[in-house]
Amino acid sequence: MTETTLWLAGSAVIFLLFLSGFFSGSETALTAASKARIHQVEKTGDRRAAIVSRLIASRERLIGALLLGNNLVNILASALATTVFLTLFGEAGVALATLVMTALVLVFAEVLPKTWAISNPERFALAVSPLVRIVVGVFGPVVVGVEAIVRVLLRLVGVNVGADTSILSAYDELRGAVDLQHIEGGLEKGERDRLGGLLDLAELEVSDVMVHRTNMVALNADEDLHKLVEQALSSPHTRLPLWRGETDNFVGVLHAKDLLRALHAAGGDTDKIDILNIATPPWFVPDTTSLQDQLNAFLKHKVHFALVVDEYGEVMGLVTLEDILEEIVGEIADEHDVELEGVRPQADGSVIVDGSVPIRDLNRASDWHLPDDEATTIAGLVIHEARMIPEERQIFTFHGFRFTVLRREKNRITRLRIMPLTQTAGLKTNIPGATPTVPKNAAG
Incomplete structure (x- = not known):
């Protein structure tokens, strides 16, 4: 191999590494870009945003085309580098080429472009979208064949991936985003509750x-x-x-x-x-x-x-x-409303609750997560879990809380004491289901 050929091969390796970085960064940006933000940019008339929207809509084909391009350039770059190193160092060139190409691909074709892309995925996606559209168009027929092969193989092992398979609904995605923003500090509890309440309207009767x-x-x-x-x-x-x-x-x-x-x-x-x-x-x-x-x-x-x-x-x-x-x-009150004392926090960390208090209101006020699928009120939840109408002084443990029946009128539970188990000292928390007990001094 002549000196000129070596220089050409080395230049080709550098160019191929650049292409590999382009494919890696584009994949990261286009998969991490917010659909909502891209939609807002598209409404301003930006043609690149329209391209990004179409690419994201065919996410499987997009990722397949970028992975195909990335693997092609990486394999070709490694082959050329191996040839160059064999010419320069003989048999030791294979090991050297492996070490050098691993380092170069890791830094310049993976970590650097992906870090750059994830720092501002929307801007990166808009910038690369015209070129990515060409790549998807060129590799599209090959990707379609690969998709068909993958689906057949997955079906053989019992995994049925439909063309329109969606794991999360739009409401679930929004609710997950709201909860994540609250955990990360982007939303206060009140803001999370209001957004969550709006999303729950379709599920509540x-x-x-x-x-x-x-x-x-x-x-x-x-x-x-x-x-x-x-x-x-x-x-x-x-x-x-x-x-x-x-x-x-x-x-x-x-x-x-x-x-x-x-x-x-x-x-x-x-x-x-x-x-x-x-x-x-x-x-x-x-x-x-x-x-x-x-x-x-x-x-x-x-x-x-x-x-x-x-x-x-x-x-x-x-x-x-x-x-x-x-x-x-949340609760709307005016000067004519009568404030109902349905929830009374106690000094020991427990809460005395009227049986008619809705579970959703208690969850919102205390930031708890008691289930409200089978019952609307807190008394209804206790009766559902106990599978009976409890007597006064009975205690039930379920969903991470200890429920003590304080007052019962005929068949209605009118007052309970609720204690989170994390604040209960010396109480066994491994009681399965709703196991009633009658301690000597349960009433309070």
């Missing part, structure tokens, strides 16, 4: 957030109007359901503002007012309606109040626009 009928404030339409006015004024609520004959026969919804208008128009004479004429017809919605659909329905119909019915048409409770918004922004 109105039965999860409704006011149960046992807690509803309703008015008897047959009562004297003076009493109705007193009850409406003493209530913290603006909209009140009306019933007639039987407590589950709802005939309308009274708005306090409409009542005041009617009183003003009648000169304060209640005998001139028919309560049903100023009430609006009740709106009944199924208990299985998702919060997202119900929110859209509230906005569409410009109504803030609906009665919730089960599959038999029986009224289970009521849901308001405020109830849904509170799932997003």
Whole structure:
């Protein structure tokens, strides 16, 4: 091999290492680039962003083309380097070429370009997208064949990879990103809760957030109007359901503002007012309606109040626009709201909770993760896990917490003490399931 040939081979090795770095950096940038940011840049009219979006949409083919190009240039560079070193150093050239090429590929073709790309993946992806599009176009037919071979081989070992296989839904990806940002300090707890609440609307039903009928404030339409006015004024609520004959026969919804208008128009004479004429017809919605659909329905119909019915048409409770918004922004209180003492933290780290407190509200307030799939309230969770209606002073251990039943009224658990096991000294935490015990001094 002549001196000129050696120089040409060495220059080719350097050029091939540059190409290898280009492929490695492009792969890192295009797989790490945020789809949302690229979409925003695309909306400004940047053609390169449109190219990046199309490349990311065919991620499997993109990665296959870049890996194919990377392997080609790496193998060719190694072969040329081996030839050069054999000419210069004889048989020892193989070992030297292996050491030198390993170092060069590691530093200049892998670590350096990937570190550069990951530092600002969107900008790097925009810069390389025109060239990568050409590479994908050239290697595309080969990659298609490779994909087919890979799918067949995976199917032989029981792994079925479909063309449209997606491990995470868009909601799951967003929720994971929100949780990760909170862990890394990018989002405060309140911001995480609000974003998480917004993402949960599609998974929750109105039965999860409704006011149960046992807690509803309703008015008897047959009562004297003076009493109705007193009850409406003493209530913290603006909209009140009306019933007639039987407590589950709802005939309308009274708005306090409409009542005041009617009183003003009648000169304060209640005998001139028919309560049903100023009430609006009740709106009944199924208990299985998702919060997202119900929110859209509230906005569409410009109504803030609906009665919730089960599959038999029986009224289970009521849901308001405020109830849904509170799932997003947390508890909304004004000067007319009555603060309910449902959660009372104790000095020993435990929390005394009313049985009617929703699990989601308790999780949000205490940053806990109690499951709310099978029950809505904390009392319902204890009954579900215990598979029984507990007696007072019984203790149950599950989901990393110790639950002590403090008060029971008939078949309802009205008060519990909840203690995280991490704060319980001397308590065995390896009790499987919901194992009840009755200690001597469990009541508190």
